[in-house]
Amino acid sequence: MRRFIIVMGVLSVFGSAKAECGAVNSEPIDAVLTCAPLSKTLVYKCDVRVIHAKTGFPLCVHGGTIQFDMPSMPMAHHVPKIDLRTDTNGEMKDVEVRLEMYGEWRALVSASGSTVAKRIDFQSRSATPR
Numbered sequence: 001m002r003r004f005i006i007v008m009g010v011l012s013v014f015g016s017a018k019a020e021c022g023a024v025n026s027e028p029i030d031a032v033l034t035c036a037p038l039s040k041t042l043v044y045k046c047d048v049r050v051i052h053a054k055t056g057f058p059l060c061v062h063g064g065t066i067q068f069d070m071p072s073m074p075m076a077h078h079v080p081k082i083d084l085r086t087d088t089n090g091e092m093k094d095v096e097v098r099l100e101m102y103g104e105w106r107a108l109v110s111a112s113g114s115t116v117a118k119r120i121d122f123q124s125r126s127a128t129p130r
């Protein structure tokens with residue numbers, strides 16, 4: 001909870017107008033994922049924010065990736081890895097992912113040799129962090 005408050009504070013300071021972010025130098029990263037279902041079945045849009053694991057400071061990501069799998073079904077799914085891209089302001093673009101079934105998925109966010117795993121319960125009308 002404390003980390004959440006710190007992250008929100010950092011975002012409110014730096015998240016306005018022009019994005020400010022620090023360089024990723026193989027820091028331990030953390031990620032804040034906010035996903036929502038689109039109108040197509042099993043397709044979700046996710047806002048991905050990569051932050052410094054300790055300070056919560058937003059990190060600029062170039063060449064990062066996100067990949068989804070299901071911890072409860074190892075090797076069962078093959079959702080293509082998605083490149084994380086930024087727009088001209090350095091803001092991370094939302095990613096669109098097509099999953100293969102509802103349930104709890106793990107999102108592996110990688111940037112600069114550091115990877116963090118986030119679990120999300122994807123259902124037809126919701127995507128809830130676990």
Ligand SMILES: [Cu+2]
Pocket residue numbers: 070073076077101103
């Ligand atoms: Cu599955």
